[in-house]
Amino acid sequence: MRFDLTDLKLFLRVVETGSITAGAAQAHLALASASARIRGMEDALGVPLLRRSRRGVEPTEAGRTLLHHARLIGQQMEKMRADLGEYATGLKGHVRLLCNTSALTEFLPDRLATFMAAHPHVNVDLEEKLSSDIVQAIRDELADVGIFTDWVDSSGLETRLFCEDRLVLALGSGHPLGKGLRKGAALPFAAAVEHDFIGLAGDSALQQYLGDHAAKLAKRLRYRVRVRSFDAVCRMVASGAGLAVVPESAVLRSRDSANIKMVRLSDPWARRRLLLCMRSYDDLPGYARELVDALAAHG
Template structure:
């Protein structure tokens, strides 16, 4: 049984992306070459490593075992690169970071930019996902560091506070839900589900999360328009096109903050903390630990 580092990295990328095609692209291999390598690994072991379906690929029991060891080996290689970084030019560290919508749009840009400015030899692969999916990915060793809300079960993972933020309801000046609403008043999310929403374009983790909350109420949200930023969401709300649920920080920095009415959501899940999570801080490469430290301290200096 002979697996080289290219095989192991390919296997990791395939399971991270859920697709042999996407995994091959991330590993910079042709699809035919990637497929041949996966078949060769399965032939060498005599068992299937991947379960293939229309939705993509998942690891079999043997595949999960290989995944665990592949992560350990590649992490050890990353640690070696970090230790040798002072002596060998051109060697770079690589961190896979998963986060939710609020972290990606409201807090990470400044915090991550500050870290990367002082760590030019570190590359960060950043991906937006639901907090529940991030926790699952961390438990399966598919990422180094995650940023999640404290509303999900993170048992078995180490966590540190990244920042605090609240989801709020944003209403136009003449919206019926705003009539009679006192300053700093609150409304339950259930009161919004019969109204038109303004949301983010694409497969936003926040929109998926709000959709799940609506499903629990037996409702389905109606999006009248989807735009590409929270600032644009607030602008559309101010124009009277619909209402929106956004991070409070996004409203505060919006150019249309004075033109909208903000109400707190009475639901417990709206008030949340964003947490850094990892399988084990001590097991991370040195530069990944430095990223965790930098992000954990950023909310104290911001």
């Protein structure tokens, strides 16, 4: 049984994309060559590695075992490149980083920009996901580092504090929910779900998170408009178009903050700690460890 690195990289790409065609393209192989390589691996093992259907392909039990070992080999290769990279020029490494909406829009850009300026030979593949999906992806070895809220069970993973994050209600100055509220008062999320919301456009992890909490109250949030940034959300709130749930920092830095009443949510899930997570810090390539160190909260 002889599998070369091209076989293993191809198999990883096929499983990750759910398609032999897409996997072949990402591995820079012709479809016929990729199909032949997959068949060759299956013939060598004497068992099928992929289940094929109209929706694409997925790994069999044997395929999942091969996938696990292929990822381990890939990680070792990356670590070797990182260790040897000090003696070469060009790209030193590649890190796949997953994060939730608050981290992506509020806290990550400055720290990540500083790291990348100091490490011009490291590329970072950044993707937004739900915190629960981030933790599962790290467990499944689909990413190197994640940033997620501490309300998600991360047992079995190593974590470090990234930052503190509080979700608040942002209300226009004339919004009925804000009338009669004393300074520093808090409201439950349940008090807001009957009102019109302003939200983020697209498949935002934060909007999914809020939708899940609304569903627990047997409610569905009504969005009058969805925009592309927290700055735009705050402008819409200030104009009286609706209310929003946003990170506290988004309101504080908004140029419309004078026209927004910020009310803290009393729900425990609104007070969050954002954590960095990884399978094993020591097993990360050197450049990935440097990224974790740069992003972790200090002091």
